[in-house]
Amino acid sequence: MSFENKSVVVTGASSGLGAVLAESFAARGASLTLFARRQPDLEAVAERCRAAGGKAIVFAGSVSELDDCRKLAGAAEAEYGGIDVLVANAGVSMWARFDETEDTQLFRDLIDVNYMGAVNCVHACLPAIKARKGVITAVGSIQGKIPVPLHTGYVASKHALQGFLDTLRGELDGTGVDVVTALPHWLRGTRLRSNAFAKDGERVGEGRRGHSKESVSLEACSEAILRAIERRDREVVIPWKLRLLPWLKLIAPRMLDRIVSGEMKRQG
Numbered sequence: 591m592s593f594e595n596k597s598v599v600v601t602g603a604s605s606g607l608g609a610v611l612a613e614s615f616a617a618r619g620a621s622l623t624l625f626a627r628r629q630p631d632l633e634a635v636a637e638r639c640r641a642a643g644g645k646a647i648v649f650a651g652s653v654s655e656l657d658d659c660r661k662l663a664g665a666a667e668a669e670y671g672g673i674d675v676l677v678a679n680a681g682v683s684m685w686a687r688f689d690e691t692e693d694t695q696l697f698r699d700l701i702d703v704n705y706m707g708a709v710n711c712v713h714a715c716l717p718a719i720k721a722r723k724g725v726i727t728a729v730g731s732i733q734g735k736i737p738v739p740l741h742t743g744y745v746a747s748k749h750a751l752q753g754f755l756d757t758l759r760g761e762l763d764g765t766g767v768d769v770v771t772a773l774p775h776w777l778r779g780t781r782l783r784s785n786a787f788a789k790d791g792e793r794v795g796e797g798r799r800g801h802s803k804e805s806v807s808l809e810a811c812s813e814a815i816l817r818a819i820e821r822r823d824r825e826v827v828i829p830w831k832l833r834l835l836p837w838l839k840l841i842a843p844r845m846l847d848r849i850v851s852g853e854m855k856r857q858g
């Protein structure tokens with residue numbers, strides 16, 4: 591698949607991976623519809639997309655609201671005549687032990703954005719994507735396959751997303767629509783950590799937590815995701831070697847627990 595003049599919807603495009611993905615698509619001549627809640631940040635990303643050689647419109651709303659997602663799909667179709675690619679990327683995280691969380695609302699919020707947000711966007715965009723035999727992509731996480739301490743609600747939401755996409759792929763077999771699941775490990779340069787829910791349900795804010803040695807740049811992650819969409823791969827794990835972790839969960843789960851706990855302690 592070439593992205594020249596293709597209509598691409600990116601959710602969570604106001605910062606981090608979504609913003610870099612949008613610019614990468616634009617540099618390949620795509621026509622973008624950018625979605626998130628912060629309109630001024632979306633406008634700035636759209637400007638960068640136009641400067642990179644693509645077209646871009648913005649639509650402000652929440653992935654948790656099916657009605658906003660329907661309006662998003664309508665805006666993309668009205669502007670570009672259809673949708674070739676959806677990248678369901680919007681997400682939010684947490685950083686707290688379960689037994690210290692003060693309420694369960696943050697678990698509902700994580701499901702509302704990371705799981706239901708993707709379900710809403712896929713539901714709204716699927717008829718248009720089917721018409722063009724396009725691609726549904728969602729940004730999950732390697733945490734959709736393995737346990738990670740301090741992230742119970744996030745891990746659960748990404749496991750739900752993984753199950754949804756794997757099943758949807760089978761249902762869409764024969765329609766010409768492919769489902770690509772992107773599973774990044776830690777990424778540098780996003781708002782995910784400062785914006786994560788803390789034990790009191792408030793945002794963690796800027797901290798001095800170190801990043802993992804394994805963390806990946808947004809540009810490298812974005813390039814790997816675009817390559818996977820071009821090839822209509824089922825799944826892309828970034829970096830590639832982390833594909834071993836789900837295997838380790840099967841054959842040596844205690845060893846995996848020790849490795850992941852050690853990593854989380856190093857990150858403070």
Ligand SMILES: NC(=O)c1ccc[n+]([C@@H]2O[C@H](COP(=O)([O-])OP(=O)(O)OC[C@H]3O[C@@H](n4cnc5c(N)ncnc54)[C@H](OP(=O)(O)O)[C@@H]3O)[C@@H](O)[C@H]2O)c1
Nearest residue numbers: 602604605606607627628652653680681776777780781782
């Ligand atoms: N950072 C990592 O280490 C890492 C690792 C693996 C996977 N991921 C995944 O990568 C994706 C992108 O995250 P990121 O790291 O780039 O973090 P980020 O910089 O915080 O970006 C998250 C994006 O999601 C949007 N968003 C959040 N809630 C939303 C809602 N209700 N409706 C619409 N948009 C919403 C945010 O925009 P607004 O606030 O403007 O709405 C923002 O554009 C997420 O799915 C995340 O789980 C990240």
